[in-house]
Amino acid sequence: MRYQKPKGTADILPKESKKWQYVEATAQQVFESYQFHEIRTPIFESYDVFERSSGESSDVVSKEMYDFYDKGERHIALRPEGTAGVVRAYVENKLFGPEQVKPYKVYYHGPMFRYERPQSGRQRQFHQIGVEAFGSTSPQLDVEVMAMAEQLLSKLAIKGMHLVINSLGDVQTRTDYHQALVDYLTPFNDELSEDSQRRLVTNPLRILDSKDKHDQEIVKNAPTILNFLTPESAAHFEAVQSGLKALGIDFEIDHTMVRGLDYYTDTIFEIMVTSPAFNNSEMTVIAGGRYDGLVKEFGGPDEAGIGFGIGVERLILLLDQDNEATQEQPLDCYVVKTSDAVAVPAFKILQSIRQAGFSADQDYLDRKVKGQFKNADRLQARFVITVGDSELAQNSVPIKNMATGVQVDMPLTEIENDFKSVIAKLN
RNA sequence: GCGGUAUUGGUGAAGUGGUUAACACACCGGUUUGUGGUACCGGCACGCGUGGGUUCGAUCCCCACAUACCGCCCCA
Structure with missing residues (x-):
């Protein structure tokens, strides 16, 4: 066996490819019906693009970035996620201009890269289908995006899904909550798991979904971020919930749900699926949320944004094997x-x-x-x-x-x- | 970055420190003349992930590396 594919990559052979085509075509159809249109951005970007969007301290930047220096000594990174590149393109092409219809809605699909140890369902090159909408803070848009995600999964005949939402609030909210959480957890420091003791310093929010049983006990009584929402954020979150209810979309609130990336604000959501394909455990297939400061962060106007990403490999595991559309x-x-x-x-x-x-x-x-x-x-x-x-x-x-x-x-x-x-x- | 398990032909796999690496499936060919799915016959690893080492001799023992799977960290 002289040549082999790089660690953490996969060949998608024709039989499997049928499923990919089906998923991509279905996504395209659903997204277009919501007036989201395709955008294609580079697979690699300047390293700074991702460093800026993800936060320097995040693990994505500190150890998972697939980066290198090219022959012109440029620091390049293979995109670890889709949002940063799209935001960069949005700003660079001045798509925030008055001649564009707002919100500006796009979708994309393609490979993403993470330099990490491959394991259950994780690869160094994996694929996402994602959407982004810019230029509106309307909670109705949050609702639309979530509805669209659900519609796609329904159309793909995915069973056992449920929507989980939370709000991270605005900058003020996060600052306040961060402090409150640290204040609450610090007295328990000695009781926390080793990992969580470290997290207390690096990323206290992560302690909320620690796998350690004792950590979970402690966290049970921790303050919830929802009590720290500023009036604006609280109103936004309320409106999102009533919007979902009005459309008959079931959801649950998980105030411990957090995000690894720094740019999220207000609404975040995940669609989780329980399936035999995942040993009947719960797996997140779609994750997304608002990122209202990101466009400005990239040098654009202070405009809102919201989007989600779908893990295509995971999604494909959920497809009905007998689906005619995926047969040869x-x-x-x-x-x-x-x-x-x-x-x-x-x-x-x-x-x-x-x-x-x-x-x-x-x-x-x-x-x-x-x-x-x-x-x-x-x-x-x-x-x-x-x-x-x-x-x-x-x-x-x-x-x-x-x-x-x-x-x-x-x-x-x-x-x-x-x-x-x-x-x-x-x- | 850390840990565990694994690596034999196209596939599933058996196997032993020492002649010809079992079996099955698939595939290819044949069973007389130009027609499929059945049956029968035959063929199909000069090689046991890669590189070293131990040994008279290693696919089977040791080491390193690579890759895969699982777990930790982390997670879009």
């Missing part, structure tokens, strides 16, 4: 050649069928007739045309319905000019 398509017609002498006329027949819009194929390995039929069978060909000298002399070839075994002779002109009606006769 059977071949319409296979052309069998009885000898090399008929190769040219047979190829012409083949091409005419393809040009009529049907899928068709032939043998390229000089297989015998029997072998060709075997291949036709493997390709699940619906019809097989056998081309031989004698048939050509009569301007007519046998076409066989593989399912019924019935074979009839058809005039060559009819096959080449009206394949559709030919197969209609055989069904």
Whole structure:
């Protein structure tokens, strides 16, 4: 085994690729119906773009960035997430300008990179489908984005999903809450797990979803961020909730839900799914939220933003295996050649069928007739045309319905000019 | 960055410090003449992740590295 793919990457082979196409096409369809349009931004950006958006202290920046210096000594990073690049593009292209309709709504899909140790369902190159909407602080927009996420999953026939929301409030909220949380937890310092003792200094919010049982006990009585929301943030969160209710979208509030990135404000949400594909444990498939300071952070106006990202690998694990849309398509017609002498006329027949819009194929390995039929069978060909000298002399070839075994002779002109009606006769 | 387990042909896998690395599936070919899905026959690892070492001799023992899976950290 001389060459192998880089650690943490995967080859998506044709069979699997069908599922990807299905997911991407469905997402496109749903998003477009909400007037979100596709944007394509570079897969790599200046390192600073991500450092700026994620916060210097975040792990994403400090150890997970897939970065390098190019031949021009530029510090480059493969994008670890989609939002930063889109925000950069939004500002750089001045999409905040008055000639644009607000909110400015876009979606994207593609590979993201994280330099980390691969493990259960995590790779160094993974894929996200994401959406972003700029230029409105309306809680209705929060509702729309969440509704759209749910609609996509429903359309993909994903079962067992539920929406979880929380609010991180504005800057004031976070400052106040951060202090309150540290004040509450510090007396328990000795009782906290080793990890959480460290988090108390680096990122106290993370202690809220510690896996340690005793930590969870302590956290149970910790102050909730929802009590620290400023009046504006509280009103926003209220409006989001009533908006969701009005649309009949079920949700639950988890005030311990946090984010690894620094840029989130106010509403954050996740859609979690319980599925046998994840050992019946809960897995987040979609995560998103507001980031009202980010556009300004990138040198644009003080404009709001909201978006979400979908982990495509995870999503694909949830797809119904029997879904027709992801099955391999059977071949319409296979052309069998009885000898090399008929190769040219047979190829012409083949091409005419393809040009009529049907899928068709032939043998390229000089297989015998029997072998060709075997291949036709493997390709699940619906019809097989056998081309031989004698048939050509009569301007007519046998076409066989593989399912019924019935074979009839058809005039060559009819096959080449009206394949559709030919197969209609055989069904 | 840390820890555990694993690595034999296209696939699933058995196997032993020492002649020809089992079996199955798949695939290819054949069972006389140009027609599939069954049956029968035959073929298919000069090689056991890579590189070192121990040994008279290693796929099987030791070390390092790579990769995969699982867990920690962290998580978009």
